[in-house]
Amino acid sequence: MCGQEQKYVADAFDTNWLSSVGPNIDAFEQQMGERLGNGVAALAVSSGTAALHLILRYLGVGDGDRVAVSTLTFAGSVFPIRYLGGLPVFIDSERTSGNIDSQLVTEYLARAAKRNELPKALIAVHLFGQHCDIDAIVAACDEYGVPVVEDAAESLGATYRGRQTATTAPYSILSFNGNKIITTTGGGMVVSRNEIALQRMKKWATQSREASVEYVHRELGYNYRMSNVLAGIGRAQLTVLDDRVAARRRIAARYRDGLMSIPGVSLQSEAPWGTHTRWLTVMQIDSMIHELTPTDIVRSLDAQNIEARPVWRPMHTQPVFAHCEAIGGKVAESLYGEGLCLPSSSSLTEADQNRVIETVHECLSDGLRMEATWRQMQRVDALRAKRNHSTSQFDHIAAQNARV
Numbered sequence: 148m149c150g151q152e153q154k155y156v157a158d159a160f161d162t163n164w165l166s167s168v169g170p171n172i173d174a175f176e177q178q179m180g181e182r183l184g185n186g187v188a189a190l191a192v193s194s195g196t197a198a199l200h201l202i203l204r205y206l207g208v209g210d211g212d213r214v215a216v217s218t219l220t221f222a223g224s225v226f227p228i229r230y231l232g233g234l235p236v237f238i239d240s241e242r243t244s245g246n247i248d249s250q251l252v253t254e255y256l257a258r259a260a261k262r263n264e265l266p267k268a269l270i271a272v273h274l275f276g277q278h279c280d281i282d283a284i285v286a287a288c289d290e291y292g293v294p295v296v297e298d299a300a301e302s303l304g305a306t307y308r309g310r311q312t313a314t315t316a317p318y319s320i321l322s323f324n325g326n327k328i329i330t331t332t333g334g335g336m337v338v339s340r341n342e343i344a345l346q347r348m349k350k351w352a353t354q355s356r357e358a359s360v361e362y363v364h365r366e367l368g369y370n371y372r373m374s375n376v377l378a379g380i381g382r383a384q385l386t387v388l389d390d391r392v393a394a395r396r397r398i399a400a401r402y403r404d405g406l407m408s409i410p411g412v413s414l415q416s417e418a419p420w421g422t423h424t425r426w427l428t429v430m431q432i433d434s435m436i437h438e439l440t441p442t443d444i445v446r447s448l449d450a451q452n453i454e455a456r457p458v459w460r461p462m463h464t465q466p467v468f469a470h471c472e473a474i475g476g477k478v479a480e481s482l483y484g485e486g487l488c489l490p491s492s493s494s495l496t497e498a499d500q501n502r503v504i505e506t507v508h509e510c511l512s513d514g515l516r517m518e519a520t521w522r523q524m525q526r527v528d529a530l531r532a533k534r535n536h537s538t539s540q541f542d543h544i545a546a547q548n549a550r551v
């Protein structure tokens with residue numbers, strides 16, 4: 148928290164605006180719209196998952212409808228598809244950022260169109276604070292009339308070609324869960340330029356109560372509005388968003404300085420199209436070089452009272468989605484198998500971070516001694532050459548940009 152939250156929360160108590168209407172909600176929505184720019188407006192709701200549920204319902208997703216979605220994400224990106232009876236189609240990642248692979252999206256849509264199996268919508272997730280290549284995805288989807296939803300739950304503060312995240316597709320969601328870059332302890336937003344859609348979703352989020360004195364309901368609704376108390380926390384948090392992004396980027400830079408000397412360790416790179424907020428710093432550990440898995444390292448850090456997390460386990464490997472279609476998946480699986488989210492809280496001190504860096508060094512230098520034989524290093528070089536040849540999307544984009 149930044150210290151200003153209590154003032155807005157106290158206002159809510161003093162004025163007795165404690166429920167799902169009130170000045171904090173109005174101001175938080177207004178200020179978020181202004182902050183994001185590009186003509187968008189915001190609807191404050193109880194979670195990012197609720198926001199996505201409302202959008203998918205608005206887009207008409209129902210029983211048996213396909214919805215394409217990034218496979219490397221948190222379950223909250225996918226569950227709302229199932230709430231509506233839809234069928235997720237999981238799309239693999241590109242290797243450099245882990246975000247949805249735009250080339251795969253293009254190929255998948257062409258095949259789906261031929262079979263008359265186009266998805267009702269596509270959800271593009273911006274993973275760990277980095278924007279996906281959304282223009283390429285929107286262009287591919289526009290060709291087939293498939294609406295794009297941005298899942299910007301993890302990317303508030305990130306930019307894409309001069310635009311703020313959550314303004315680059317017709318519908319977007321934000322999350323203010325406790326672990327996000329700014330928080331209301333729990334909460335989310337729908338963001339869109341479509342005022343009619345926002346009004347409709349607002350009604351559904353308030354139990355679909357009709358505008359009459361009596362309690363009349365003509366359609367199903369949900370209790371999804373954000374409370375005026377929590378919106379007060381959000382108002383204060385929004386004022387420190389830029390500071391939070393700067394702090395997280397400093398933390399990532401320090402990890403880079405402290406960890407890059409370890410062979411086979413890399414940090415997620417920053418795409419040429421915008422600012423990565425480094426909501427979470429993701430470290431990749433080359434499994435050809437290191438015996439230890441990310442889970443081993445999470446456990447070793449945990450033994451030192453340091454909280455790290457594995458990368459999201461891809462959704463196409465989740466038991467709950469075992470019956471669902473997947474387009475590729477091996478890249479996401481390898482990013483999961485070799486990835487680790489380091490402690491990235493903006494309140495992390497330099498001393499805290501030094502302790503993380505030292506512990507990672509200790510774990511990995513032990514593993515390296517066991518594994519790094521000359522024969523193995525040769526195998527690694529060959530594999531790496533093959534991988535770099537086929538998958539560095541950012542290099543490809545950088546080369547394109549250089550030609551322009």
Ligand SMILES: Cc1ncc(COP(=O)(O)O)c(C=O)c1O
Pocket residue numbers: 193194195196197220221222223224272298300301321322323324334335
């Ligand atoms: C990518 C992504 N999508 C959706 C969600 C769901 O947001 P919420 O927790 O606010 O429901 C989260 C995380 O919380 C997330 O990380």
